[in-house]
Structure formats: C-alpha cells, structure tokens
Amino acid sequence: MIEFFQQLLNGLSLGAIFALIALGYTMVYGVLRFINFAHSDVFMVGAYAGYYLGRFIPEHTIWGGLAALAVAMTVCAILGVIIERLAYRPLRSAPTLNVLITAIGVSLLLQNLGQFLFGATPRPFPELFPVTLFIFHGIYISSNQLVVIGVTLALLFALRFIVLRTKIGTAMRAVSQNPKAASLVGINNDLVISFTFALGSALAAAGGMLYALNYPSIDPLMGVLPGLKAFVAAVLGGIGNIPGAALGGLLLGVVETFVNGSKNWSTYKDAIAFALLILMLLFRPAGLLGSFTKEKV
Amino acid sequence: MARFLSPALCVLWLTLAATAQDNIKIGEYASLTGKEAAYGDTSHKGTLLAIEELNARGGLLGKKLELLTEDNQSKQGESATVVKKLISRDHVIAVLGEVASIRSLEAAPIIQNARIPMVTPSSVNSKITEIGDYIFRVCFVDAFQGQVLAKFVGTTLKVKRVAILTSVSNAYSVGMTKIFETRFRADGGLIVAEQKYAEGDKDFRAQLTAIKASGAEAIFASGYYTEAALICKQARALGLAVPIFGGDGWDAPPLLEIGGAAMEGTYFSTHYSPDNPSPAVQNFNQRYQARWGTRPDAWAALGYDSAMVLADAIWRAGTTAPAAIRDALATTKDFCAVTGAITMDSQRNASKSAVILTIKNGKYKFVSAVAP
Numbered sequence: 001m002i003e004f005f006q007q008l009l010n011g012l013s014l015g016a017i018f019a020l021i022a023l024g025y026t027m028v029y030g031v032l033r034f035i036n037f038a039h040s041d042v043f044m045v046g047a048y049a050g051y052y053l054g055r056f057i058p059e060h061t062i063w064g065g066l067a068a069l070a071v072a073m074t075v076c077a078i079l080g081v082i083i084e085r086l087a088y089r090p091l092r093s094a095p096t097l098n099v100l101i102t103a104i105g106v107s108l109l110l111q112n113l114g115q116f117l118f119g120a121t122p123r124p125f126p127e128l129f130p131v132t133l134f135i136f137h138g139i140y141i142s143s144n145q146l147v148v149i150g151v152t153l154a155l156l157f158a159l160r161f162i163v164l165r166t167k168i169g170t171a172m173r174a175v176s177q178n179p180k181a182a183s184l185v186g187i188n189n190d191l192v193i194s195f196t197f198a199l200g201s202a203l204a205a206a207g208g209m210l211y212a213l214n215y216p217s218i219d220p221l222m223g224v225l226p227g228l229k230a231f232v233a234a235v236l237g238g239i240g241n242i243p244g245a246a247l248g249g250l251l252l253g254v255v256e257t258f259v260n261g262s263k264n265w266s267t268y269k270d271a272i273a274f275a276l277l278i279l280m281l282l283f284r285p286a287g288l289l290g291s292f293t294k295e296k297v
Numbered sequence: 298m299a300r301f302l303s304p305a306l307c308v309l310w311l312t313l314a315a316t317a318q319d320n321i322k323i324g325e326y327a328s329l330t331g332k333e334a335a336y337g338d339t340s341h342k343g344t345l346l347a348i349e350e351l352n353a354r355g356g357l358l359g360k361k362l363e364l365l366t367e368d369n370q371s372k373q374g375e376s377a378t379v380v381k382k383l384i385s386r387d388h389v390i391a392v393l394g395e396v397a398s399i400r401s402l403e404a405a406p407i408i409q410n411a412r413i414p415m416v417t418p419s420s421v422n423s424k425i426t427e428i429g430d431y432i433f434r435v436c437f438v439d440a441f442q443g444q445v446l447a448k449f450v451g452t453t454l455k456v457k458r459v460a461i462l463t464s465v466s467n468a469y470s471v472g473m474t475k476i477f478e479t480r481f482r483a484d485g486g487l488i489v490a491e492q493k494y495a496e497g498d499k500d501f502r503a504q505l506t507a508i509k510a511s512g513a514e515a516i517f518a519s520g521y522y523t524e525a526a527l528i529c530k531q532a533r534a535l536g537l538a539v540p541i542f543g544g545d546g547w548d549a550p551p552l553l554e555i556g557g558a559a560m561e562g563t564y565f566s567t568h569y570s571p572d573n574p575s576p577a578v579q580n581f582n583q584r585y586q587a588r589w590g591t592r593p594d595a596w597a598a599l600g601y602d603s604a605m606v607l608a609d610a611i612w613r614a615g616t617t618a619p620a621a622i623r624d625a626l627a628t629t630k631d632f633c634a635v636t637g638a639i640t641m642d643s644q645r646n647a648s649k650s651a652v653i654l655t656i657k658n659g660k661y662k663f664v665s666a667v668a669p
Contacts, residue, residue, distance in 0.1 A: 003510040006535070010502040120330040120370060122523055124555040133534060142534040215499035216530070217523055217555050219332065225497065260503035266493045267465050 002138040007261050008254065013145040013214065015253020016152035020207035021230030022237070022245035023159065024200035030176045030240040031196045034096050037103040038083060039204055040227020041110035042076050044220060046205025047125065047212040048118055049075045054126035065129040069151070072209050073202040080201025081194050089190065114220030125216035128209075148210045155206060156246055159199070163242065168195055176240075225270075229256075232277045238290020247288060252276070320363035321356070321617055323348070323607065324389035326379050326404060328397060331371025332497070333521060335549035336396035336596050340418055341366060342589050343600030344393055347608070349588075357611050364604075365389060369400060380404040384411045390617045391416070393603050396596055397521075398422035398439075398469040405432045414610075414623045418603035419568065419596055421545065422472045426645045431619075433626050433645045435602045435634065436568055437669070439469070442544050443476030445566050445651045445667045450515055451484050453665070454540055454564075460490035460513035462504060462528060464520035467496050473519040473544050489513050494524065501528050502535060509537050521546040526556035533559040540564060548595045553659060560656045569595040569636045570652045570663050581635040595636075602634040 021043055028036040049072035057064035087106050091099045134141040163169040174182040175192045183189050211226060212218050229252060237248030252273060259269045280287060325344055328337030348364045356362055365387050367379035376395065383389045384407070392408050392415045395401045401420035408415040409429035417425060417432070421439040426432045450456050459481060464470040478488055490511035492504035505528070508516060516532065518525045518541055525547050532541060540562060547565035571582055571592050581601065585593040593601075609632055610625035611617065632639040639647045653664040 003506055006506045006509075007503060010500075010506060014500055014502075115330070119334075120332075121334040122332060122551065122555075124551065124557075133536070135536065140534065140536040144534075211499075215527060217499065217527060217551075222499075257500075257503040260494075260500070261492075261507040263491075263507075266504065267495065270495075 003261075006139050007257050009139060009141060009145065010261075011254030011257030012250060013148050013253075014257055015233075015250035016148050017207050017211050017214070017249075018226065018230045018233045018253050019246040019249025020152050020155065020203050020210070021226060022233040022249045023156070023242060024204045024207075025231055025234040026237070026239055026242060026245040027196055027200045027203075029234070030242075031172060031193060032088075032099075034099045035103065035231065036088075036197075036200070037100070037227075038087075038106035038110060039200065040223035040230070041107050041114070042080060042083075042201045042223075043204040043208040043211070043227060044114060044218075044223035045079060045110065046072050046076045046208030047218045047222060048114070048208075048220075049205065050128065050209040050212055051123060051125055051218060054128055057128070059127055060130045062129060065147075068128050069206060069209055073205045076205030076208075077198035077202040080197040080204075083201075084194055084197040089193075111220055111224075118220055120220060122217045122219040125212040125218050127216070128213065144213050148214060151206060151210060152246075155203060159203070159242065162199070168192065172196060229273055232273055235277055235287055236280050238287025241287065241289045244287055244289035251288075320361050321358070321611065322363050322365060322387060322389045323604070324380070324383035324387060324392040324394075325364055325366045326369055326376055326383065326392065326394040326400075327366060328371040328395065328400065329366070329368040331369075332523060333371045333397050335522065335551050336419075337368075337371070339549075339594050340396050340596040340600035343585070343593065343597035343602075344418070344604045346585060346588050346597075347601045347604035350584075351604075351608050357608055358615065358617070362608070369395070371397070371400075373399070373403070376400040376404040377407055380407050384408070384413060389413070390619055391607055391611075391622060393418065393600075393607065395420060398425060398472065399467060401425045402428070402468055405429070408432070413619045414607070414626055416603045416607050416626070418599040419545070420469070422468050423646075424468070424472070430627075430645070431623050433606075433641060435606050435636070435639055435647050436599055437649050437651060438646050439472045439544070440476050441648075441669060442566055442651055443473055444480050445653070446517070446542065446544065447477050447480035447484055447486070448667070449564070449566070449653055449665070450517075450542065451481065451486055454515060454542075456486075456515040456540070458487050458489045458512060458514045459517055460492065460508040460511055460515075461488060461517045461519065462492050462494065462501070462508070464496055464498075464524060465493045467520055469544075469546055470520040473546075474517070477517060477519065494520075496520075496524075498524065499527055501531050505532050505535050505537060508532075509535060513539060515539050516541045518543045519546070522549040522552040523555065526552050526554075526560065529556050529563055530559040545595060548654075550594070553656070558659075561658075562655070564653060564655045564664065566651050566653050566667075567595045568649070568651065569598045570654060570661070572661075572663050573652075577633065577635055598635045602636050602639065605634060606632055606639060 053068040132143045171187045171192045233248035233252045234245045237244030327341045369375035396419045398420040401417045405428040417434045419436045423438045463474040490508045518528045542564040545567040548567040614621040614625040629641045637649045648669045650668040652666045654661045
C-alpha cells in the first residue's frame with residue numbers, strides 16, 4: 001500500500017510538469033489553432049536560464065529560488081514574443097500547415113543554437129530551493145516534489161484567473177472564438193496573440209526549471225521527450241481546453257510512473273503513452289474535457 | 298574563371314598530397330560532445346598526448362604521426378558516418394575508438410570490412426572483438442568485470458539480495474547485467490528485482506520505489522554516469538540507503554558533479570586508479586597534468602595506452618601496411634602500458650586487472666584490485 005501511494009506521489013510530481021508544458025501547447029492552440037512545436041525548446045531555455053541565474057543567487061533559499069523562477073519565466077516570455085513576432089506573425093494569413101512547419105524549424109533552430117551556445121554536454125543543475133525530506137507514514141516526499149506540485153497549482157489558478165477574470169483574458173477568449181469578429185469590436189489581435197505566447201512560454205520556463213530541479217542534469221535536447229509527452233497530455237485532455245491540459249498531464253504522469261514501476265512493462269512506457277494518444281483519437285477525438293464545435297454555415 | 302582557378306587548385310592539391318605522404322595517418326572517432334562527452338574528452342586527450350610524445354621522439358619509421366579526430370556527438374549513426382569518412386577520404390591506416398560499446402559496435406563492422414586495424418581503448422562489451430580479426434581492445438571485457446563485481450558484492454559487501462537497474466538501449470549496460478546476474482546467481486545470490494530504463498531517461502523514482510518494496514540489500518546500476526548519478530540521488534530521496542554499485546561506466550567527473558552527496562558509500566569497478574603508487578602511473582599522471590592541467594581518469598590512461606599499443610605494433614611491423622600491423626597487434630605480449638601489462642589473447646582482448654573504488658567525502662577512494 002505504501003508502495004502504491006509512493007508511486008502515486010511520484011506520478012503526480014512528474015505529471016505536474018507535463019501539465020505545465022501542456023498548458024502552453026493548449027493555450028496557443030486555443031487562440032491560433034496551431035501546435036507550437038518550439039514550445040518544448042522554450043522549456044529547455046527555461047532550464048538553462050535557471051542554471052545561469054543559479055550563479056548569481058544564493059543556493060538553498062526559497063526567495064532565491066522564486067527569484068530565479070520569476071526571471072527565467074520573464075526571459076522565456078520575451079523569447080516567446082520574439083519567436084511569434086519573427087516566425088509566426090508573417091505567416092498569419094498563410095495556411096496552418098506552413099506555420100506548423102515553421103514551428104518545427106524554430107524548434108530545430110533552438111535545439112541547435114542551444115548545442116552551439118551551451119555545448120551538448122549535460123550539466124548539473126544547482127539546488128536552488130532548500131532541500132529537505134519529509135517522511136509521512138513511510139512515504140518519502142522531497143521538498144522539490146512539493147515545490148513542483150505547489151508551483152504548478154499556483155500557476156494553474158493564476159492562469160484561470162487571467163483567462164476568466166481579466167480584460168486581456170476576455171480578449172483572448174474572444175480571439176479564440178472568432179478572430180475577425182474580435183478585431184471588429186476593437187480588440188488588437190496581434191497584442192492578444194503576443195500576450196498568449198508570453199504566457200505560454202513563461203509556463204514552459206517554469207516547467208523547465210522545475211523539471212531540472214527534480215532531475216538535475218540538463219542538456220539542449222532535454223525538451224524533446226517531455227515536450228512530446230506534454231503534447232500527448234494536451235490532446236488527451238482536449239486540446240484548447242485549459243483544465244483538460246492539466247488533467248491530461250497528471251494522468252499521463254501517473255500512468256507512466258505505474259508502468260515504469262511494474263515488473264515487465266517498464267520498457268514500454270513511451271509506447272503506452274503514445275498508444276493512449278491513438279486510442280483517445282480513435283474513440284474520443286475531442287479529448288477528455290474537450291467538446292466538438294460544429295462548423296456553422 | 299574555372300580555367301583560371303584550376304592551376305592554383307592543382308598546386309594546392311599537390312602540396313597537400315606531398316605533406317600527407319610524409320605522415321602516418323591514424324584515425325580516431327570519439328564522443329567529444331553530447332551525452333557521453335566526459336568519456337570522449339579525456340580519452341581523446343590521452344590519445345593526443347601519446348601521439349605528441351611519439352612525435353617528440355621523432356615519430357615512427359622515420360615519419361611523423363598524424364591523428365585525425367572525428368566527433369560522433371555521442372549520437373547513434375554518427376560513428377558509422379565519420380569512420381567511413383576516415384577510411385575512404387582520409388585513408389587512415391588504423392582507427393582508435395570508442396569508449397562507449399554501442400558506438401564501437403557500430404563502427405567495427407565497417408572497419409573490419411575495410412581490413413584496417415581498430416583498437417578500442419575502453420569498450421568492454423564482449424561482442425566487439427568478435428566482429429572480426431582486425432578488431433582489438435586494450436581493456437578487459439565485461440565478462441571479467443561482471444565477475445569481479447559479483448564476487449565483491451557477495452564476499453566484501455556480504456549482500457545476498459540485489460536489485461538491478463538496466464539501461465535497455467545501451468549495449469554495455471545490457472551486457473554487464475547479463476554477466477553479473479549469471480555470476481551472482483551461480484555464487485548463491487538472489488536477484489530480487491530487475492528494473493529497466495532507456496538512455497536519456499531522467500525519472501527513476503518509479504523503478505526505485507519498486508526496488509525499495511522488493512527488500513533489496515544493494516542496487517546494481519549497470520548503465521553510464523549521467524543516469525547513475527540521477528539514480529543515486531533519487532534513491533536517497535526515496536529513503537533507499539543501501540549501497541549502490543556499478544561498472545566502469547560510472548567513471549567520469551559528472552558522476553560527482555550531478556550526484557553530489559548522494560554518491561557517498563557507492564562503489565564502482567574500473568580500469569585504473571590515479572592513486573596507484575606504481576611509477577608508470579605516477580609518471581603518466583605528471584605528464585598528463587603538465588599537458589592538460591587536470592588529473593587523468595581511466596579513459597585518459599586507456600586512450601593513451603590504445604595509441605601506444607598501436608604505435609608499438611607499427612614499429613614491430615616495420616611498415617604501415619594494415620595487414621602487417623594487424624599481425625603485429627595480435628602478437629602484442631607484455632607491453633608495459635600505464636594501465637598494466639598488455640598481452641593480446643587469441644580473442645584480441647587484453648587480460649588485465651580491475652580496481653574497485655568507493656566514494657568518500659566527495660572523493661574517490663581505492664578499495665581493492667582484482668587480478669584476472
């Protein structure tokens with residue numbers, strides 16, 4: 001029983017990171033109807049931002065850790081806006097396929113730029129937050145796991161607040177429903193899209209830093225697999241749907257952990273994640289929480 | 298324009314060809330960047346030091362040695378490409394490399410087909426030298442290392458229940474696990490859990506939680522250092538205080554950089570300890586330190602030895618014909634190398650002793666040496 005709850009906790013802390021990345025995919029999809037494949041590499045840049053910031057702040061302090069997190073999120077928000085401005089905005093009126101291929105190009109560019117600037121060798125990530133170990137009825141909980149779950153929950157609620165309660169959030173939903181009508185009522189679509197990218201990239205940066213805190217070895221290709229998993233999570237939960245992305249991420253993290261800890265199936269964990277994606281697309285293409293919107297004529 | 302350029306190009310080509318003819322060209326493929334760069338970097342530095350020393354002594358057969366190094370970025374598929382380039386474009390007479398078994402396995406068939414000798418400094422997987430009669434190694438094989446570890450765990454650590462964590466996409470790790478398992482079971486030990494992961498995985502909490510539930514008294518992490526460090530870290534965070542041990546794949550500086558305090562009380566077997574008081578080792582330490590500013594590790598020593606064993610064979614063959622060098626390599630006997638005397642057996646493997654190290658207060662500490 002202890003093993004079960006320990007695995008559940010392991011799965012939730014892994015799933016929380018998938019959820020953070022999945023939120024970025026889902027938000028951009030919700031507004032622009034395309035998958036931003038460069039998202040997983042912004043995740044990597046976030047981890048490297050944390051790595052370099054770690055040199056300037058004292059290690060093992062909560063405020064230092066939160067400050068590094070905030071700066072890394074800001075850096076990636078700016079990066080997200082720049083990527084959107086340079087790579088995606090010129091293609092605004094082009095078919096979605098063109099933008100999709102551009103996104104893959106930006107992803108490869110970031111990966112290779114990362115290898116060029118940071119070197120391809122994995123680096124040890126500093127311990128930014130104080131590390132303590134809690135033991136609760138035989139279940140071991142590291143403070144880093146709590147930080148991951150806590151930060152994810154906080155960001156999730158902040159995101160929900162922004163999208164549902166603020167003016168810019170209302171504008172985001174308007175652009176997502178109908179960009180033309182939104183611009184007719186005076187919404188600056190470009191501004192809203194830039195804001196969406198900033199928000200999504202900041203979440204990716206948070207995900208990257210939290211991932212690196214838990215698995216302290218970072219390299220320029222570290223985003224590829226978590227990015228793919230988060231994409232699966234976003235589709236699982238219903239792409240374009242914010243609570244869906246969070247649910248999909250947690251679900252995927254838990255399933256993956258239980259498969260990984262099983263006796264004979266651990267080598268199939270990636271296969272199972274993608275099999276889940278295929279099953280979901282076959283039987284419920286809109287995802288767990290997504291809903292079909294009928295094309296109106 | 299083309300007519301104007303071509304004479305100039307001709308002259309350039311001729312000068313290049315002329316200088317090239319004066320040198321003995323030796324190829325090297327190494328993981329200078331990427332995931333296993335820590336191995337490739339020091340191995341290359343050791344090899345380069347050997348070539349520089351040989352050239353300072355006047356080279357071989359009246360010619361200078363030229364080392365042509367190609368980086369495979371620790372990626373699958375790259376070794377085959379760069380080795381083909383070394384053979385067909387650079388016309389090397391012998392190839393040195395790699396540390397990682399999976400990449401040696403990739404390049405060896407190509408080199409064997411080209412009938413050029415290859416000397417791997419430190420790939421231990423037994424299948425490599427079975428590929429053909431042109432493939433040699435200057436280190437022990439995994440069969441020996443697995444045996445050493447099984448014996449150490451059973452008699453020195455006095456452990457009966459061991460859990461194994463294997464990287465299934467790593468030929469080295471799979472080979473080590475297989476041999477350790479057979480030996481440990483034959484000695485009366487019990488394998489209580491067999492967990493698996495793939496190269497590049499970072500989350501091992503699930504596997505370690507399952508291992509914890511199995512009641513293992515020790516964990517064998519048979520993969521490379523990046524994963525080993527993360528495994529130790531996560532094991533300690535899950536309250537698993539049992540000894541964790543591994544093979545020579547652990548021997549690289551990032552093990553301590555990433556693992557930190559979690560590495561205390563772990564063990565690994567390797568080829569060489571810089572603390573060995575033998576004059577050959579201490580002398581090499583000094584020269585390596587003078588050239589590169591850091592202390593050599595096992596890969597540096599083996600990289601150095603691979604070049605020296607090859608040079609010795611070229612010198613004994615008296616020619617740069619690959620077939621003659623191969624024959625000379627096969628008859629290497631009691632060659633005094635930094636990592637011990639090297640004699641090639643009929644399977645083209647060097648039989649040498651292994652050392653077991655532990656980590657104490659953030660430093661490697663010599664535990665014991667085991668002769669073959």
